[in-house]
Amino acid sequence: MVVTPFILQPAAGLPPAPVSPPSGSRYPEWMTPFPNSKFIFWEVDTQADFMLPGGKLYVPGAERLLPNIRRLTDAARQGRVLLVSHGCFHAQDDPEFNTFPPHCIKGTSGSAYLAEALAEKVVVVANEPDAELPSALFAYQQILLEKQTLDIFESRHAEELLNRLPHDAEFVVFGVVTEYCVRLAAKGLIERGRTVFVARDAIETLKVEDGARTVAELKALGAKFITTDDALKLLDA
Ligand SMILES: [Zn+2]
Numbered sequence: 190m191v192v193t194p195f196i197l198q199p200a201a202g203l204p205p206a207p208v209s210p211p212s213g214s215r216y217p218e219w220m221t222p223f224p225n226s227k228f229i230f231w232e233v234d235t236q237a238d239f240m241l242p243g244g245k246l247y248v249p250g251a252e253r254l255l256p257n258i259r260r261l262t263d264a265a266r267q268g269r270v271l272l273v274s275h276g277c278f279h280a281q282d283d284p285e286f287n288t289f290p291p292h293c294i295k296g297t298s299g300s301a302y303l304a305e306a307l308a309e310k311v312v313v314v315a316n317e318p319d320a321e322l323p324s325a326l327f328a329y330q331q332i333l334l335e336k337q338t339l340d341i342f343e344s345r346h347a348e349e350l351l352n353r354l355p356h357d358a359e360f361v362v363f364g365v366v367t368e369y370c371v372r373l374a375a376k377g378l379i380e381r382g383r384t385v386f387v388a389r390d391a392i393e394t395l396k397v398e399d400g401a402r403t404v405a406e407l408k409a410l411g412a413k414f415i416t417t418d419d420a421l422k423l424l425d426a
Pocket residue numbers: 277278279285292293337338
């Protein structure tokens with residue numbers, strides 16, 4: 190079936206305004222309010238415990254990514270792209286803590302998504318059987334999935350979310366940590382047949398050699414490493 194996308198054109202000379210669905214109604218799934226749904230931004234673990242000095246699993250230098258993460262998130266705030274995000278929201282005794290120090294315990298300030306990484310119209314979807322994705326994904330600027338393991342595709346709602354996004358959409362992945370959750374998110378998207386860009390100036394590594402190995406691995410799998418500037422330019426193409 191060929192569906193003609195509904196495209197909102199901003200008035201000449203004005204930046205595109207954030208779009209809200211008319212009150213009391215919902216956009217049909219195909220009627221995206223975004224000027225450009227060919228791209229999806231995909232943000233990984235931009236939470237206080239990883240990103241800020243003193244965090245429980247601080248990634249050295251991660252706070253230096255925040256200006257770029259803010260710019261990428263601004264594109265979602267401006268209604269230029271849908272932002273999919275995910276983060277660790279752990280219980281006290283999650284198995285991941287056999288490998289990593291406890292971090293991002295759900296409900297603590299360390300698990301909070303940073304302001305730079307949060308748009309205004311955000312829907313949070315817990316990794317619970319009774320949680321649901323919203324029926325109109327594109328009525329939101331950002332969809333934030335909670336996870337408890339490194340691989341987002343082990344969580345309950347990621348596969349369905351991906352399947353409900355435009356199948357020819359291309360993805361720009363960024364966040365932390367390069368060799369763990371960023372790697373698994375990018376690989377998972379590639380393995381599911383999606384085109385993946387990685388914003389190389391909006392990711393950070395815990396160990397330089399592991400990060401370099403991951404970059405080489407993802408490049409070999411077909412991921413394209415670009416800058417934040419390039420990622421934003423994609424939206425204007
Ligand atoms: Zn975690």
